[in-house]
Amino acid sequence: MPVILQPCPWGKVKCDDGGVLTIGQLAGYVGVTAKTIRVYHAKGLLPEPPRDASGYRRYSAADAVELIKIRTLAEAGVPLARIRELRGGGLLPALKQIDDDLAARIRGLRDTRARLRQLADGRLSALPADVVDHLAELPALGFSERWVALQNDLWLLVFATHPETARANFRDQSAMLTDPALLELVLEYDRVHDLDPHDPRVDALAERLVSATRARYGAELPSYERGSAIPALVQGAVNASSPAWRRLDALMRERLSRATPDRPS
Known part of the structure; x- marks a missing residue:
């Protein structure tokens, strides 16, 4: 009876050795490292085959097929823990x-x-859309980039900590800019940023701002929840930006307190 020779699927690997591979051969043909195969053994992904008389692992075609499947899943981004689950059915x-x-x-x-x-x-932005739109309009009104950036950061802080009060104060302050006289005052506030704090223009602006504040609010100035640290934090950020702004704030507080001596700070 003639012998039918079947081609070996492992290329140059001899097929007269029982059709088995060493770990190095298996790694080379499948495209992984021997260390990777040992990791798969340790994690229970690939059963460890029995060793031969010399103490070497011998891998069959079935082992190679399983290793190819594992490699394919791993290359697809499947975590090794999930691959182990998949082998169970x-x-x-x-x-x-x-x-x-x-x-x-x-x-x-x-x-x-x-x-x-x-x-x-x-x-x-984490700000409401109308606040974002308002800030985007400030440069066209004549405000500096520095002013817009500061306003953005301060409104972020206020809306994050006191959303209801922030909404009311935003409506009030955005409405101010529709009044040409008040708009000019706020623009001048922006412009004195780089002045010497003792420049007479700072004192004059403080007086004008106090007069406008009294005319707009009377004795009831806008406020936050009692005990909140946010107003001081906001004003501190403004004052830290400019010595002129810091002195302007001090002058306004002093002059406003004369009109409302019983008002808590």
Whole structure:
């Protein structure tokens, strides 16, 4: 009876040795390292084959097929712990769940990327849309970039800590800028930033601001919740920006307190 010779699927590997491979041969053909195979053994992903008389592991075709499957799943980004679960059965449902999880991660990464692009373009803000629009209009009114940036940061702080009070104060302050006289006062506040704090223009502006404040609010100045540290924090940030602004604040507080001596600070 003639012998039918079958081609060996392992290329140059001899097929007269029982069709087995050493760990190095298996690693080379499948495209992983021997260390990786040992890791798969340790994690229970790939059963460890028996050793031969010389103490070497000998791998069969079935081992190679299993290793290829593991490698394919690992390269697809499936965690090793999940791969072990897949070997227990239910491959298709598990792969569907993995695919769904990856799709969700991709959507999340795309959203994060979009937000980062918005941030880079200056279009991402935790502020309400009308506040963002208001800030965008300030340069056209004549305010400096420094002023707009400071206003953005301070409104972020106020809206995050006192949203209801912030909303009321925002309506009030944005309305101020529709009055030409008040708009000019606020613009001058912006412009004195770089003046010497004892420049006469700082004193004159303080007097005008006090008069306008009394005319607009009387004795009831806008305030935050009693005991809040935010007003002092906000004013401290303003004062830290400019010695002239710091002195302007001190002058206004002094002159306003004369008119309302019983008002808590």
